[in-house]
Amino acid sequence: MENLLQIPTSEATIRTNSIKTLMQEQGIDAILISDNANKFYVSGRVYNGYTYIPSNGDAIHFIRRPIGLSGENVEYIHKLENIAEILISEGQELPHSLGLELDLAPYSVVQRIAKIFPDTKIANASGIMRQARSIKSEYEIELIRLSGIKHAKSYSQICDIYTPNMTDLEFQVEIERISRLNGCLGQFRISGDSMEIYMGNVICGENADAPSPYDFAMGGAGMHPSLPVGCNGTTIKNNMAIMVDVNGNYTGYTTDMSRVFSVGSLDELSIKAHECSRRICQELSTIGKPGVEAKALYNRAIEIVTEKGLEYLFMGHRQKAGFIGHGVGIEINESPVIAPRSRDILAVGNVIALEPKFVIPGIGAVGIENTYVVTPNGMECITNAPEEIISLDRN
Amino acid sequence: MENLLQIPTSEATIRTNSIKTLMQEQGIDAILISDNANKFYVSGRVYNGYTYIPSNGDAIHFIRRPIGLSGENVEYIHKLENIAEILISEGQELPHSLGLELDLAPYSVVQRIAKIFPDTKIANASGIMRQARSIKSEYEIELIRLSGIKHAKSYSQICDIYTPNMTDLEFQVEIERISRLNGCLGQFRISGDSMEIYMGNVICGENADAPSPYDFAMGGAGMHPSLPVGCNGTTIKNNMAIMVDVNGNYTGYTTDMSRVFSVGSLDELSIKAHECSRRICQELSTIGKPGVEAKALYNRAIEIVTEKGLEYLFMGHRQKAGFIGHGVGIEINESPVIAPRSRDILAVGNVIALEPKFVIPGIGAVGIENTYVVTPNGMECITNAPEEIISLDRN
Numbered sequence: 001m002e003n004l005l006q007i008p009t010s011e012a013t014i015r016t017n018s019i020k021t022l023m024q025e026q027g028i029d030a031i032l033i034s035d036n037a038n039k040f041y042v043s044g045r046v047y048n049g050y051t052y053i054p055s056n057g058d059a060i061h062f063i064r065r066p067i068g069l070s071g072e073n074v075e076y077i078h079k080l081e082n083i084a085e086i087l088i089s090e091g092q093e094l095p096h097s098l099g100l101e102l103d104l105a106p107y108s109v110v111q112r113i114a115k116i117f118p119d120t121k122i123a124n125a126s127g128i129m130r131q132a133r134s135i136k137s138e139y140e141i142e143l144i145r146l147s148g149i150k151h152a153k154s155y156s157q158i159c160d161i162y163t164p165n166m167t168d169l170e171f172q173v174e175i176e177r178i179s180r181l182n183g184c185l186g187q188f189r190i191s192g193d194s195m196e197i198y199m200g201n202v203i204c205g206e207n208a209d210a211p212s213p214y215d216f217a218m219g220g221a222g223m224h225p226s227l228p229v230g231c232n233g234t235t236i237k238n239n240m241a242i243m244v245d246v247n248g249n250y251t252g253y254t255t256d257m258s259r260v261f262s263v264g265s266l267d268e269l270s271i272k273a274h275e276c277s278r279r280i281c282q283e284l285s286t287i288g289k290p291g292v293e294a295k296a297l298y299n300r301a302i303e304i305v306t307e308k309g310l311e312y313l314f315m316g317h318r319q320k321a322g323f324i325g326h327g328v329g330i331e332i333n334e335s336p337v338i339a340p341r342s343r344d345i346l347a348v349g350n351v352i353a354l355e356p357k358f359v360i361p362g363i364g365a366v367g368i369e370n371t372y373v374v375t376p377n378g379m380e381c382i383t384n385a386p387e388e389i390i391s392l393d394r395n
Numbered sequence: 396m397e398n399l400l401q402i403p404t405s406e407a408t409i410r411t412n413s414i415k416t417l418m419q420e421q422g423i424d425a426i427l428i429s430d431n432a433n434k435f436y437v438s439g440r441v442y443n444g445y446t447y448i449p450s451n452g453d454a455i456h457f458i459r460r461p462i463g464l465s466g467e468n469v470e471y472i473h474k475l476e477n478i479a480e481i482l483i484s485e486g487q488e489l490p491h492s493l494g495l496e497l498d499l500a501p502y503s504v505v506q507r508i509a510k511i512f513p514d515t516k517i518a519n520a521s522g523i524m525r526q527a528r529s530i531k532s533e534y535e536i537e538l539i540r541l542s543g544i545k546h547a548k549s550y551s552q553i554c555d556i557y558t559p560n561m562t563d564l565e566f567q568v569e570i571e572r573i574s575r576l577n578g579c580l581g582q583f584r585i586s587g588d589s590m591e592i593y594m595g596n597v598i599c600g601e602n603a604d605a606p607s608p609y610d611f612a613m614g615g616a617g618m619h620p621s622l623p624v625g626c627n628g629t630t631i632k633n634n635m636a637i638m639v640d641v642n643g644n645y646t647g648y649t650t651d652m653s654r655v656f657s658v659g660s661l662d663e664l665s666i667k668a669h670e671c672s673r674r675i676c677q678e679l680s681t682i683g684k685p686g687v688e689a690k691a692l693y694n695r696a697i698e699i700v701t702e703k704g705l706e707y708l709f710m711g712h713r714q715k716a717g718f719i720g721h722g723v724g725i726e727i728n729e730s731p732v733i734a735p736r737s738r739d740i741l742a743v744g745n746v747i748a749l750e751p752k753f754v755i756p757g758i759g760a761v762g763i764e765n766t767y768v769v770t771p772n773g774m775e776c777i778t779n780a781p782e783e784i785i786s787l788d789r790n
Binding site: 169210212 | 444463593605621725
C-alpha cells in the first residue's frame with residue numbers, strides 16, 4: 001500500500017487550512033474538488049476522484065483510481081453518487097453550501113453533483129482555489145526554486161546543440177531533448193482549456209510577428225493549424241533573434257524563463273529593446289513588494305517602454321498580449337496577473353513570471369522572462385541564467 | 396489576410412452537414428461550439444472564439460484571436476455577448492433551442508451563454524459532436540492514413556536509438572526526438588480533462604503493473620506524482636518487455652500504435668500472450684464490419700483470452716482497463732468505444748484503435764495496438780509495421 005499523501009502531513013495541513021480560511025470568509029461549508037491541479041495541490045498527487053474539504057474538518061479523498069492507496073480519510077468510490085452516501089454513513093452533516101470549481105468543471109458534472117446534494121446551495125470555489133494557490137508555502141517555493149535551477153541548467157546547454165542551417169523546429173526538438181534528460185516532465189499544465197502548447201515556444205525571424213489564437217505573450221504560426229503557436233519551420237539565419245521560452249516543469253511546479261539567442265549580431269533596435277526588457281525586469285523586481293498593486297507594475301513597464309519610444313513593439317507588434325507577467329506554480333497561468341485591469345495585490349509567497357518582450361518585425365522577438373518569489377524586500381529572481389543575447393556561433 | 400478555413404469549402408460543408416443532420420433529428424435550432432477540437436473539426440483551424448451553426452444556415456465563426464482572418468461568415472468579437480448582438484443585427488432569428496458542449500464547457504461559461512440567449516432552451520450538443528466526428532470523411536481518413544505512415548516510419552527507427560543500460564526514460568526521450576523530427580506535433584489531444592499524458596508511454600519490467608489514475612489501457616508509475624503514468628526511470632534489462640505506445644499526431648489527426656521491444660528473448664508466457672494479442676487484432680479486424688456492435692468485439696476478445704487461460708493478465712494485472720479499443724481522430728478518446736457496455740455500433744468511416752494488451756508481472760507489457768478504418772469489408776489496418784516482439788540487440 002502506498003500513502004495517498006505525497007507531501008508531508010504538516011504541509012497538507014498548511015494548504016487545506018489556507019483553503020478553509022477562505023471558505024469561512026465566504027460562508028462555504030465544504031468544497032468538492034475535481035480538477036487535477038487542485039487535487040495535486042491538496043495531496044501532492046494526481047488521482048482520479050474528488051477531494052472533499054469541510055470548513056471545520058479534515059479533507060477526505062474519494063478515489064476511483066489508482067487502486068492501493070492508503071492513508072487517513074481515503075475512501076474508494078465507484079461513482080460520484082457514493083460520496084454523499086459515505087458522508088451520511090459516517091454521520092457527517094451534508095453541507096448547506098458546497099463550493100465547486102464552476103470555472104473549470106463541465107456543466108454536466110456540476111449538475112450531477114448538485115443532484116446528489118439536493119438541499120445544498122452550490123457556490124463557485126474556483127476563486128478560492130486560485131487565491132489559496134497564489135500564496136506558495138515554503139515547501140512549494142523550494143520545489144519552484146529547484147525547477148529554476150534545473151531550468152537554468154538546461155538553458156546553459158542550448159549553445160552546444162546548435163548547428164548551422166537548423167530550422168527553429170530542429171532547434172526546439174534538441175532543446176526538448178536536453179530538457180527531458182535533465183528531468184523536465186514535459187507537461188505544460190495550464191488552467192482551463194483555451195490555451196494549448198506542446199513543450200514550449202521557439203520563434204525566430206518573421207514568425208515572431210505571426211499572431212496566435214492563444215493568450216500567450218508570444219505567438220508564432222506553429223507547424224500546423226491544429227496547434228497554431230511557436231516554431232514554423234523557419235531556417236535560422238544570421239541576424240535573426242531566436243526567442244526560447246521552453247517548459248520549466250521539473251518538480252510538478254514550473255518556472256517560466258525566456259532567453260534570446262542569435263547567430264551573428266543583432267541590429268541596434270533589437271539590442272535596445274532587449275536591454276529595455278532587462279531594465280524593466282530589474283526595476284519591477286525592486287518595486288514589486290507585498291501590498292503593491294499588480295497593475296502598478298504593468299503601468300510602470302509601459303512608462304519605461306514609452307520613454308524609450310518602443311511601445312509599438314512591446315508585447316507584440318501586429319497582435320499584442322494584454323499582460324506582462326503572471327503567477328506560476330502547478331500551472332503556468334496562476335494569480336496574480338500583471339495586467340492593466342488586474343485587481344491583484346502582491347503578497348509574500350506569490351511566485352510571478354515577468355516577461356516584458358518585444359517583437360522586432362523581420363528579426364524576431366527579444367527580451368527576457370524570469371520567475372520571481374515575492375519577499376518582504378521585493379521580488380527575488382529564481383531563474384538565474386545570463387540575460388544578454390547569447391551568440392550561438394561564439395565557438 | 397489569411398483564410399479562416401484550412402480545409403476545402405466542400406469538406407467544411409460535409410462536416411457541418413453531418414452536424415446539422417443530427418441537430419435536426421434532435422430538434423436543436425443551433426449549436427455554439429467552444430471546444431478547440433470541435434472548432435478544428437469544423438474549420439480545420441484552432442482559434443479563440445466560438446462557432447455558431449444554425450440547423451438551416453451557414454456556420455458563423457466568431458473570432459477573438461488571431462487577428463487577420465478572412466472568409467465567409469467570419470465575425471470578430473470582443474466578448475461572448477457580441478454574438479447575440481451580431482446575430483440580431485444580421486436579422487437572424489435567435490434559436491429556440493441552443494446546443495452547447497455541456498460535457499466539456501465549464502459551468503460558468505454555460506451560464507454566461509444562457510444569459511445572452513434568455514429566451515432559449517439550452518440542450519447538450521456534446522453527443523452530436525462526438526457522433527459527427529466518429530464518422531470520418533474521406534478527407535479526414537487520408538490525413539489519418541498519412542499519420543499512420545509517418546508513425547510507422549518513426550517506429551522503424553526505434554531500434555537504432557537503443558543503447559545498452561538505457562533507462563526507460565532515456566529510451567522514451569530518444570523516441571520523442573525522432574518522432575518530432577519526423578513531424579510529430581507532440582500534442583496528445585484528449586477530450587475532457589481527466590486524462591493527462593506527455594508524449595506517450597514507454598513502460599518495461601515491474602513498472603507495467605503499476606496502477607495509474609488515468610483511463611489509459613496501460614499504467615506505469617510515471618516520473619512524478621503530478622503526472623503518474625508511463626516510464627519511471629527503470630533501467631532496461633535483459634528479458635524485459637518494453638511496451639512503446641507513443642504519439643501518432645502528425646497531421647492534426649492521430650493514429651494510435653503500440654509495439655513491444657526486448658533485449659534478449661522473452662519468456663514463453665510473454666510470447667504466448669503477445670501472439671494472442673496479434674490473433675485478437677487479426678480476428679476482430681475481420682469481424683468488425685458496419686452494423687456490428689462494438690461490445691461484440693470486446694466479448695470476442697474476452698472469449699479468445701479465456702480460451703488461452705490468459706484472462707488474469709489481460710488489459711492489466713493488478714488494475715485492469717475496462718476497454719480494448721477506442722475511436723481516434725482529432726483526439727485520442729473518440730467514439731466508438733470497444734467496451735462491454737458500449738452501445739456503439741460500427742459504421743463505415745469509424746477509425747478505431749484496438750489494443751488488446753497483457754501485463755506480465757516482473758517482465759512488462761506485451762501485445763500490439765493498431766489503428767483501423769472501418770470499411771464495408773471489415774477493418775483495414777493503417778498502422779503497418781512489424782508486429783512481432785522486436786529485438787533491440789539484433790545487431
